[in-house]
Each structure stands twice: as C-alpha cells, then as structure tokens.
Amino acid sequence: MEWQEVLLKLIKNKISLFGIGIIIFFVIISISAPWLAPPADPDDPYMIPRAGWSIQPKPPSEDHIFGTSEGQYDIFYGIIWGARTAFRVGLIVVGISTLIGILIGTIAGFYGGVIDEILMRITDVFLSMPFLVAAIVLTTILGKGLDNVMIALVTFGWMGTARLMRSQVLEIKAEEFIQAAEALGANDIRIIMKHVILNTIFPVVINASMRMGSIVITASSLSFLGVGAPTGYADWGQMISFSRNWILGSQGNALQFWYTVLIPGLAITFFCLSWNLVGDAFRDILDPKLQN
Amino acid sequence: MSKEKLIDVKNLATYFHTEEGTVKAVDGVSFEIYPGETLGVVGESGCGKSVTSLSIMRLIESPPGKIERGEIIFNNKDLTKSTQKDMRKIRGNDISMIFQEPMTSLNPVYTVGDQIMEAILIHKDVNKKQARQEAIDMLTKVGIPLPEQRVDEYPHQLSGGMRQRVMIAMALSCDPQLLIADEPTTALDVTIQAQILELMNGLKDQFGMAIMMITHDLGVIAEVSDRVAVMYAGKIVEYTDVETLYANPKHPYTWGLMHSIPHIEKDVDRLQAIPGSVPNPLDFPQGCKYNTRCPFATDKCREIEPEIEEIEEGHQVACWHVDKLEEAKAKEKKKKEKK
C-alpha cells in the first residue's frame, strides 16, 4: 500500500480522524504559544510566570483563566507551553529510540548468527531492568533536567522496537523477492534499505505512534516524582505534581482545587489518547494487508 | 441412461455478498450424477468448483455466502431446504468430502484413529472397540502399511500422500453414496497422485459409490471421469461424456484449454495460448463471460449470455457460435493434412 492510500484511509476512519483532530489541535496550540500566552521573558519562555508566592492555589479568574497552582504558577501558561514540551519529549525520545531499535533489530535479524546473538543478549540485559526504576536511577545520576530525562528514556526505550524489527526482518528475509534482489547483484545496504525496511516499517510506525502517548506519560511521571524538569518549567507532569497536596480540598469542599488536577490531567490524557487512536486505526488499516 | 439420478442439481446459484460487491461464484449450474459414476468438474482457479461442492454440502459460510436459487435434489429431498441438523446426518454418512490440503482438514491434536472413529461413532451404532477395529480396517483398505500402528499416530507424523489416504479412509468409513473430491491430488507428487487415483478407482468399484471429482488437471479428468462438466466464471460451459469431450470439444474455451497445455503423448512446436486472463468475479463482462478471450466472439456474444443447451444427444454447450469452432477445426485439419 502506498503512503497516500494509508493517509486517505486514516482520514476516512472516524476514530482516527478524531485522534488526528486532537493532535492537530495540540500542534496549533504549540505553534501559537507565544501569542496565546506571551512569555514574560522571551529568552526563557518555558518558565511559568508566577503571580505571587502564596502556597494555596487560586481558582480561575479573569487574569488566570485556568487558575493558578501551588506557588501561584499560571496553569493556562503551563498547559500552552507544556504542549510544546510534550511534543519535544515525545518526538525526540520516540524518534531516537525508534531509530536505534530499527538499526539494532535490522542488523540482528538480517545478519543473524553471532551478531544476532550478541545484540539480542544486550537487548535482554536492558529489558531485564524495570523501566521506570532504571530511568529514575539514570536521571538521578545525570542530574535533574528535561534533557537528562530524555536521555534516560531513550536509553531504556529502544528494546521493544529492536525486537519487533528483528522479528519482522526475519520474516521478510525469507521472502523470495529478497533472494531475487540478491540474485540481481544488489549489495546488503541496498537490500536492507529498498527491500527489508520498506516492508517492515509499518508495524514499527504503529508501535512508535502508540509510544508517543506513553512516553509523555512516563516523562510526566518522572517530573511528578521530582526527577524531571526543573521547578517552574512548563511541563504537564510537573503541573500535576504541583497539585499533589491539593487533590483533596478543605473539609466540606473536597473539590475545591479541581482545576489543579483536572486541567493538566485532561491535557495529558487527550494527548496520549490521540496517538493511541491514530495508532489503532493505523493497525486496523494495515492488518488485513499484512495478513495476505 | 435410464437409471435414477443420485443427485440432481438444478440451476444452482451461490453468491457472496462482500464489501466490494457481489461475487456470483456459481451462477446457475445444472448437472446430475448417477449412482456409481464419476462426474469430473474441471475449470481454472476461481471458476466456482469448490463453491459448487460446498453448496451441495451446505457448507457455504453465511454471511457472506448464500445459495440464491436452485435445487439440489438428493434422494428425493431438496438439500437447499434441509435444516443444518438434517445436513449433519447427511454429511459424512450419505455424502462425504475430501479436500485438496489434507493437513489443514485433519485436526492436528487428535490421532488419525480418533478422527476416523469419530465419524464412525456419529453415524453408526457401534461401540468404541468396534469403531477402532473398523478404523483399522479402513486404513488397511486405503493401503496404509502397519495400520495397527498408524492408527495411533498424529497427522504430522504422516506424509502428504498418507494423510490423503487417511482423509479418504475417513470419508469412506460410513459407506457414502456420493464422494466429493475437491482437488484430492493437486498437492501431491505425480507418483503419489497415481497411487491415490488408482486407490480411488479401486474403492469406487468396491463401494459402488458415485464420485464428483474436482480438478483443474485435464489429465486427471480424462483418467477418472465418466462424464465431465467444464466450468468457466461460475457457469458450466460444456457438459458431456469424457470421450466426446476430448475427441470433439464444442465450446471455444474447452477447445482452447486443450490446445494450451503440452501433451506428453504428442509434440507441438508451439502451444496455442489463450490470451488474457480469467475475468475478475466482481466485474464480469456482459454477455458471454468468455468473450474477452474468445477468438470467435461477436457483438452478440458481448451483449447476450448464451444458455447451455443440448446440441447433440448428451452434449450440452453454452455458446452462440458452435459452428465457427467447427470451421476452425476443419481448417486446422486441412493445414495438418497439407503438411
């Protein structure tokens, strides 16, 4: 199937259209962030402006339409600029880890033998460490900060792709058109690029799309646990961590601080959902083709 | 033949209603099979051979498939109107079927013996021990060496030819009146095919059953059939006894098919290929479905579909221009004589 055909089907499918709609919505927000929420300091737009030093969050008002969180950080500002953070973390982590996975999986599957053995044992070692714990440990060693979170997530995030790619490559490698290319005198690089990867990439793309959402959640959890972005950085996970002490309001008014949890929570949920919807639709479109 | 018909299929049509449109897999076929004879059904992939046989067994997956019209009279009963409960009694008991790929039609988790015994226990009033003995007898009859041992083996432990023998043993275990064989030797080697065909011919005499033999191999058809139905795009286009068909084919498709295959017993310099390919079932041409490939096609052929009719005694053909083919045959003969 051609890319155009896949795209067309994605748009025709109601569920994926909904997902694509949300993604586009977030893209628009990210692009127009400087206008939606003009930064106080244009050189450092990701620092959320503070409207005071009071501990207790303040509900939505005219100045702060989503209210302010613990420490008077503007929630609206955080959500808007946080969308950029989400895309940055998602795209970079998923992009790089997928590339690493593809590279390792392809080499292991295509060449087999000792190379495969070594690469797969390394993969196993990485897989045997619990993901979140390993990421926390590495971030702690590297030091707090979003870049380090991303490094940690990439370091422990490529193995699934590598395995998926390897099994795909093993399957395709046995196909006759690969032998046909070899018989024509094609070298390994050509065979891998033109024949192997082209025919194995779709499941990996689906997988990557699904991971976009989950990576952002993981990055958020790290922020929530305090090893992520620096305090005051526009990041949805951090926004939620600000609400940690305010999930329950005062007596008789339990939902007093709803905005501190609900708004960043919704942002993360919708972001994650949209990628999953697109990934699901992607799989439905491609699966019947993959089977025959 | 004044004998009574064992099965009489009248104007059977089975369609599949799929997302892309309606596939008229079988579109009005009529034929009959007499007790003890072999009817060969020949045609290319997708022409509706399997769907015809599955319709008789009422094994068409529904949806998307549906028997749209027609009758299948078997023992004075119309099978198209039978309930699935009645059909279960008929299947395996009165009519059995063997398939092309013996591995996929045998259950891999049961032993060969269990599977034959199951058929026997359902349809016959015997106990387990007797059933086992019958299973062993059947395996002996189909020529499996060491049947006492093989009866406890699993399908994957047998070779392709042996599995097909097991399938036959299973199909024959309840003395069916009609055996439908859907390409029973296509997946097998020639030497094994020869074994199986000989076995089937022998068993036919022994059991006195009728066989409906489906295949695309003109050689196999010639060897085993008494009468032959040639199918193209969901229709029977020619229907007659085997000698007449091979000596004097009257439909351009049959004639073309015979010239397009190399014959082991006579050499030709060049095969006469049929141009084009089988039409897409979702998009059949108007009129005669063979008109896109037929050398004799005229405007009439492109507009009106010919019905099958008897043009000589016991020789049915569905073609507007039987005479044109005769002319072509005469010309060819002259050319040969000149040489």
Place this chain on the structure above:
Amino acid sequence: MTEERLLEIKNLKKYFPVKAGVFRRTVAHVKAVDDISFHINKGETLGLVGESGCGKSTAGRTILRLLEATEGEITFEGQNLLELDKRELREMRKEMQIIFQDPYASLNPRMTVADIVGEPIDIHGLAANKKERNERVTEILDTVGLGTEYMKRYPHEFSGGQRQRIGVARALAVDPSLIIADEPVSALDVSIQAQVINLMQDLQKDFSLTYLFIAHDLSVVKHISDRVAVMYLGKLVEVADKQKLFDDPKHPYTQSLLSAIPVADPTYKSDRIILEGDVPSPVNPPSGCRFHPRCPYAMEICSEVEPEYKDYGEGHYAACHLLEQE
C-alpha cells in the same frame, strides 16, 4: 548446434545442518543435493524434474550461489563460481538470473513495476541517466508483453500471469546468458501457463538464452527442453536428450515417473507402474541406491552398493545397477 558448454557442475553437494537441543548443536544433515554432476550447453534448455523435496530448487540456488555450496565445482564460462569473492560475484550476477515459482512472493510488494524492472539497471549502472533507464524499462516491459501504462502500478494490481512476466522482465534487464527458471509456471492457471511458456521460448530465440528449467510437470518439461535431467532424493538418476529420455527411459525411477503422468486423452491406456510408498527423508537416505525401497527391480546389490552415475552412450547418463549388468 555447436556444443559449447556454458555451465558445468561437478560433484556439487549442498547439505543443510539439522539443529537440535538447547545448544542448537548440529545433529544431522539434510542432504538436499548430494553429489550431482551435469552440464548445460550454450543456447539449450535443460529440464530438471523430480518430486517435491528432491532438491531441485536447492540445486538451482546453489548454482547461483544464493546458497553456499558444501562441496563441488561450478564452472560458468570457464570460471569457477565458488572461487569468486563477494564483489566479483555481484558482477557475475549480470550473467545468470533466476525466475521464481511464486509470482506473489518474488516481487517486492512496495515497489512499482518500473522500479522492480529498473533495479537491476541501477545496480549495475546500465543506464547513464534517468531517461535512458526509463527507456530501457519500457523496452523490456514491451518485450514481455506489458504496456507502459503498467509502469507505475504495484505488483498486487496484476494477475498471476502478468506478475510472472514482470519477474521475467526483471531477469532480462541485465541481459543474462543463463536463466534458471524455478517452476516458473507451476503456480499459474492452466490457460496462462502457455502464455509464459511461449514467452520464454520466444525470448530464448531472440536473446540466445540458455535455460535451466526446473519443474515437476513432465509434460511442460518435455515441451520446452532439449535435454532432461531427472533427480531423486538429492541425486541425479538419469540425464539424456529429451527424445531419448521420453522414448527410452533407462532408469526404473524415470520409467515409473513417466508412466504416472495422467494423459489428457481418455482413449489412451498406459501400462502404469505404481510405485509403493513415499519418498524417504533426505536426512537419512536409504543405503546403496536411494531408490531401492521403492524400485520394482531392486536386487541385493542395490541396497549395498551405490550405482555409478555414468554415460551409457551419446550423453545418456544414468545410475542403476541393472544397466551395469546388461
């Protein structure tokens, strides 16, 4: 015809290891091709027949070095192919091509026809620029009877016969001298087979091609071949001129194989030799003559001593004790 040898195979063997256990140790070998020798003359078609699993495809692929030979010699135009290094081999592939059985599996589903046929041109730099490449692709597609309107389409949009033409076109693009056709018509509909067979015959004349034509359908092989080689369980049992082989088969296996073919003529009565049993496993082939458990003429010596494969006159090779005793 001047009988110049294009390809000469000597004592070719290809064993596949059978691995088992936790350590994947090699416990046995599938002797898929076990010591075969034959040659193909320039411009002729050698048919290679035999039952499923007897090693036909393995032989074809080992000759092209798509599989590494276990032992033996493959001389192509005076050069031993097994001595070539990877780069020389890639260069050599211009001269030898393969057509596969399955017209569905052998074409990359994500490449257009123009790219599939153009690939060999790119690999070997046979066109100076894009325009020349396209011209060449058009020309080749035209040769195999496919119009230019098909160039931008993907393989799944074609019928089986058309796909096989694309496969043939791809093989032709490098202008090879030898084409190994591995059951090129077995997967096609009866009415389409003739189209592809005719095409291959025309191309052979036009481009003076040499074919190794692998098939299990003896009628097809008889039609297209000049000489025929019969394989059984990894070994050649008989090789001869087509007419001689079909009129006067010397080896008992060839005899029964020929008699087993169903003839498309209901009046034709053949004296069929029905073989007993199945083809044994190539992991543990029978001792002596591999055919002895099924051979109607088997003698004591047959299970003990392997019969010698030799020329019984005028290039009629066979391996059977019966012949030696005559």
